[in-house]
Amino acid sequence: MSTNEEIASLYSQYVMNTYVPGITLVKGKGCQVTDSAGTNYLDFTGGIAVQATGHCHPKVVEAIQNQAQTLIHCSNLFYNPSHCLLAKKLSELGLGGKAFLCNSGAEANEAAIKLARLWGHESGRYEIIAMRNSFHGRTLATLAATGQSKVQKGYDPLPVGFRFAEFNDLESVRALVGEKTVAVMLEPVQGEGGVLPATEEFLQGVRALCDEKNLLLICDEVQSGMGRTGKWFAWQHYGIRPDIFTLAKALGGGLPIGAMLASRKLSDVFTPGAHGSTFGGNPLATTAALAQFRVIEEEGLVENAADMGEKFRVGLQTFVEKYDDLLEVRGKGLLVGLVVKGSAKEFVNAFRDQYLLCCGAGEHVVRFLPPLPVTEKDLEDCLEYMSYAFDEMYGEDE
Ligand SMILES: *Cc1c(COP(=O)(O)O)cnc(C)c1O
Numbered sequence: 001m002s003t004n005e006e007i008a009s010l011y012s013q014y015v016m017n018t019y020v021p022g023i024t025l026v027k028g029k030g031c032q033v034t035d036s037a038g039t040n041y042l043d044f045t046g047g048i049a050v051q052a053t054g055h056c057h058p059k060v061v062e063a064i065q066n067q068a069q070t071l072i073h074c075s076n077l078f079y080n081p082s083h084c085l086l087a088k089k090l091s092e093l094g095l096g097g098k099a100f101l102c103n104s105g106a107e108a109n110e111a112a113i114k115l116a117r118l119w120g121h122e123s124g125r126y127e128i129i130a131m132r133n134s135f136h137g138r139t140l141a142t143l144a145a146t147g148q149s150k151v152q153k154g155y156d157p158l159p160v161g162f163r164f165a166e167f168n169d170l171e172s173v174r175a176l177v178g179e180k181t182v183a184v185m186l187e188p189v190q191g192e193g194g195v196l197p198a199t200e201e202f203l204q205g206v207r208a209l210c211d212e213k214n215l216l217l218i219c220d221e222v223q224s225g226m227g228r229t230g231k232w233f234a235w236q237h238y239g240i241r242p243d244i245f246t247l248a249k250a251l252g253g254g255l256p257i258g259a260m261l262a263s264r265k266l267s268d269v270f271t272p273g274a275h276g277s278t279f280g281g282n283p284l285a286t287t288a289a290l291a292q293f294r295v296i297e298e299e300g301l302v303e304n305a306a307d308m309g310e311k312f313r314v315g316l317q318t319f320v321e322k323y324d325d326l327l328e329v330r331g332k333g334l335l336v337g338l339v340v341k342g343s344a345k346e347f348v349n350a351f352r353d354q355y356l357l358c359c360g361a362g363e364h365v366v367r368f369l370p371p372l373p374v375t376e377k378d379l380e381d382c383l384e385y386m387s388y389a390f391d392e393m394y395g396e397d398e
Contacts, residue, residue, distance in 0.1 A: 028055025106137025195337025230306030
């Protein structure tokens, strides 16, 4: 039971039809993954921005192994050390307040929405202004906050209390602020929506607007956090501080974990019973996250993401100059998008045929999310594989 066909057949019989995988992966090491036929690929999907330290980093693996034979789970009816130590680390790097730990990005955003509503409750405020083309998750509330009708279709009625402004258009946000508004929620770099960074004027303007109107600024850093953009958190590029931000994807070295971090003024809004999670702060996941932080710091991976991201974008730009179907390179650090004419999926498939894995972001953007320890050699390989794909697509002499 190991060929790709056999696995694909099991998948189609028994796994609900929410994704369309093409190949079976069985192994990973650093920036490389191996499929069921033994073929190696350069993985610039990174588990969708999850494998910040690369696949199976030995120090993350060791921490997980040790914890797995010590205590895997104990629930929040009891303290566990790594839960508290991770919350401390996140507080020190972030906003100086407290953390709520959970298990995914959607849950972290759900917690942020609940915290904002609870904070606004006494003054009768609950409305959150989110952005068109955003992505905040698949639970009903986070779906309601997601400004893309294609993922909302068929699930109505969705929770009320969300309104949509145009990303990077401050006046469109201002126009929606009313007496029920409690928060503005956005991704500093829109990920799924097409790898689109906020402009400085916009994010700083939203911060000032929130201060003026006593609104909370919620930054969704589920994809952009943990060093990916060349800073620990993407909001740090903008000289502003949110009131709440969320993390998930890269936080746990591959284990499912999410976090909602808030500034000190929000530390005591949740009281016992107001929110919860059976697995939140789980010893195994939080131990993995602490190991992930140590590796990122010891290996200087935040700086590497900034350096390599810059080099990578310069390399991609040469293709944009060469081929009419490639329109623009954008992003921050190692959250990189290549805007194409036509369907991103076609490019993703063409690159996969040359043993390079990446993914789409929206219809027209090819997204690259390499592990943060990516080297210049990996980038050269990536660009070389891409050039083979372009040769196939456009002929060698164009
Ligand atoms: C992936 C993602 C989410 C959802 O995270 P899940 O772990 O899949 O629930 C939310 N926000 C952003 C910005 C994301 O990229």
